[in-house]
Amino acid sequence: MLTRDEEYLLLKAREAAANAYCPYSHFAVGAACESEIGIVTGCNVENASFGLTVCAERVALFGARSRGASHIKRLAVSCVNVSSEAPAAERMCCGACRQVMAELMQPDAVVLVDGVGTFTLADLLPTPFALKLGELNGE
8 A cells, every 4th residue: 555655756757757758669657756855757758869768767866866866765657658457567667777776776765666566676676786986996
């Protein structure tokens, strides 16, 4: 059972999907993250050069960080035009987004996937890539 705050965050993610720019996939996704600065939303933005496409999760997280957020408490994701009969895998965050979450969120941060369930980041990415900067600098 979702809390009232979680339901609201999912609603904001669904609303954000209305702004998606997805002329190629027609797969509109919205995301909303909650932090100490409030709720920041994002949508997927595609590009004819597919590698330049950015997922809704990353748009929301980057937007929150660029506005000064340093603690992302929760992230909600909604794939609004996926059939209710579609398997959970078609609604889940991609690996790139999970890695960005690992950089900007704590392992116990909540990730709400519309129509699938509630996870912690550690559930979604138990062993993220981590770069030890000291090693790169010869320390």
